[in-house]
Amino acid sequence: MVESNDWVEYSAKDGRKYYYNKATKKTTWEKPDELKTKEEKATPWKEYVAKGGRKYWHNTVTKETTWDMPDELKKGPQQPAQPQKPVLPTKTNFATKEEAEDAFMKMLEAEGVESNWEWEQTMRAVINHPLYRCLKTLSERKEAFGKYITQKKAIEEKEYLAKAKERREKFYEMLNEVTITEYTRYNKVAKLKADHPAMNAVTDLKERLEFFEDYMGDYHEKIKERRQKSFELIKQATESILLDLPNIQVGTRWDDVKKHLFEADEIKKLVDDAKVNNPVEEYFAKISILKAFAMSMERLDKEDYEKRREAEKQNYRKERVNRDNYRELLREHLSAGNIAPVTTWAEFYPLVKSDLRYTNILGQKGSSPLEMFWDEVELLNEEVYDCRKRLESDLKAAGIRISHTESLDGLKEILKSSRIKVQIPDNVLPYVHEQLIIKAQRKYQDEVDRKERHKKRLLDDFKYELRDLSPPLTPESTWEDEKKRISKMKIYREIDDEDSAMLIFTKVIDRIKESSRRKHSRSEPRTSEHRSSSKRPKSGENKEPLDEEKSDCQMEEGEEPQ
Structure with missing residues (x-):
């Protein structure tokens, strides 16, 4: 070691x-x-x-x-190749700082100072060199040393990049000698080219992998471009063949056309051309044919969809025009008074059944003619109701009361009053007038009925008070004889109807006469019973009028009990 x-x-x-x-x-x-x-x-x-x-x-x-x-x-170590060293100046004094700095840096290079040296290491190596003191101060020497190290590193970096570029180029040349596919892995190449100089020249495994991956990236990009170009040609050929085939339409299946496509000369040539580059490309070429077919069908489907969509748009516009025309027809009849708040379809249909504006809308999607008719009737009712309510509010504020006999012209005159703020359209006014009259008639009739019921109650009470007169009435009593006494009765004055009072008086006398006849016809006197029955029942007792009085005093049908 x-x-x-x-x-x-x-x-x-x-x-x-x-x-x-x-x-x-x-x-x-x-x-x-x-x-x-x-x-x-x-x-x-x-x-x-x-x-x-x-x-x-x-x-x-x-x-x-x-x-x-x-x-x-x-030749051995006795004759080593001598590295070229910079020529050093012989003098140590220089006219300018730049010249001295240049000489100092040449001295560092000549002494073999490396880019990774520190100042202390450098100073120990060159301190005895004559040019060490060409720069007078330590700071100047350190500054020159810093520039030297920077330049040295830049040169080494440039050399390193040049060497790396050379190694990459040699490595790529080596890979070109190998049969490469898009699925080739580094381990396979490393085994095949283990002894190749270009492989061994790249000693760093990380750098080898980088070179290999970059090479494969370029290779994949080339394959992608080649396949894309092949696909475009196949796509054009497929579309051309499909256009020439009969019965090609939306929904055509792959099984129906694949035989025609694969047997076409143009397709065969494209598949063979792809196979020349790599046997695997034949598979991708066939896949491209299927993909091109799918895209053609998608295009046909899209075109068909656009046609149907455009037809739907046109039909929608046509139906909208038909609806607008029919609404115009309804408004015409509304203005003409043929549509009232209570108009029925059976009444309106004969007026429009032959009109094209009605027949054109039949069978359309959306609202039917009947529904649109009822919409207009409903809108008319809402408008009439709204106008009537606002008019009633103005009439109430103005203290004006509409009579049940008020005419339409009379209502128009009332509307001219400055106290009436509401503006009622001419086509709506007759219906507002009609509703006001109906409402006024109902109130008038209610008042008449109320008075009639009150009068009946008074007459009934008058009948019983006649029976209770003292001295009592007799069968021989007459209206002329009793009128003076009767006219003093309060209830008679409340009735204020002499004819009705005379009728009740006559009925009471008739009842007295009948009671007298029955009394004389019986074997036993029943005076006390007769007196009792002629008296008015006390409060809380049941009234049991005689048969003929029942018919006279019975409630009329529909009369409310009091």
């Missing part, structure tokens, strides 16, 4: 030597400059050991690699 500074030399199992830096933890197959002899540094040839222990040499200048030892190395 050889050790120098931080570098340590080791031997691998196959006999090859490698080097490890304890400080940087770097491992390399290439011998570091710190371990090289002056003779090794002087020659551009570098020695390597391939797997199996066989040595080969590589010239870093000419980029030549050989299994045979170069002649200049055969």
Whole structure:
């Protein structure tokens, strides 16, 4: 084991030597400059050991690699190739700082100062050199040393990149000699070219993998471009063949056309051309035919969809026009008064059944003519209701009451009043008037019925008060005789209807006469019973009027009980 500074030399199992830096933890197959002899540094040839222990040499200048030892190395260490050193100036005093700095940097190069040296190491190596003091101060020397190290590293970096480029090119040339497919792996190439100089020239496994992956990346890209070009040609040929085939339509299956496609001369030629590059390409060419067929069917399907969509759009526009025309027809009849809030379809249908605006809408999607008719009727009812409610509010605020006999012209005059704010369309006003009259008539009839019921109650009470008169009425009593006494009764004055009062009086007298006849016809006197039955029932007792009184005082049909 050889050790120098931080570098340590080791031997691998196959006999090859490698080097490890304890400080940087770097491992390399290439011998570091710190371990090289002056003779090794002087020659551009570098020695390597391939797997199996066989040595080969590589010239870093000419980029030549050989299994045979170069002649200049055969001469031995007595005649090493002398490295070219910069010509140093003989003087130590310079007119300018730039000249002194240039001389100092040439001195560093001549003394073999490396790019990884520190100032202390450099100073120990050159402190006794005459040109060390061409720069007067320590800071100037350190500044020049820094520039030298920067330039040195830049040169080494450039050289490293050039060497890496050369190694990459040689590595690519080696890979070109191998039958490569898109599925080739590095391990296979490493076994096939284990002893190849280009393989052994790349001592770092990471760098080898990088070169291989970059090469395969370029290879895959070329394959992709080639296959894409092949696919475009196959696609054009497939579409052309499909257009010439009969019965090609949406829904055509692959099984129906694949025989025609594969037997076509143009397709056969494209498949054969693909096979020339690589047998695997034949498979991709056939897959491309299937893919091209699928794309053609997709295009046909899309075209068919667009046609159907356009037809649907046109039909939709046509149906919309038909609906608009039918609505216009409804509005015409609405303005003409043929559609009222209570109009039925049976009444309206005969008016439109022969109109094209009606017949054109039949069978369309969406609302039917009947539904649209009811929509108009409903809208009319809503408008009439809204106008009536607002008019009623204005009438109430103005203190105006609509009579059940109010005419339409009379309502129009009322609407001219400044106290009425609502504006009612002419086609709606008749229906508003109709509803107002119906409502007023209902109120009027309710009032008439209420008064009639009240009058009946008064007449009924009047009947019982007549029976309770003191002295009582007799069968011989007459209206003329009793009128003066009766007119003083409060209930008579409330009735305020002499004819109705006379009718009740007559019925009461008739009842008294009938009771008197029955009394005389019976064998037993029933005076007390007669007196009892003629009296008005007390509060809480059941009233049981006689038969003839029942018919006179019965409630009429539909009358509300009081």
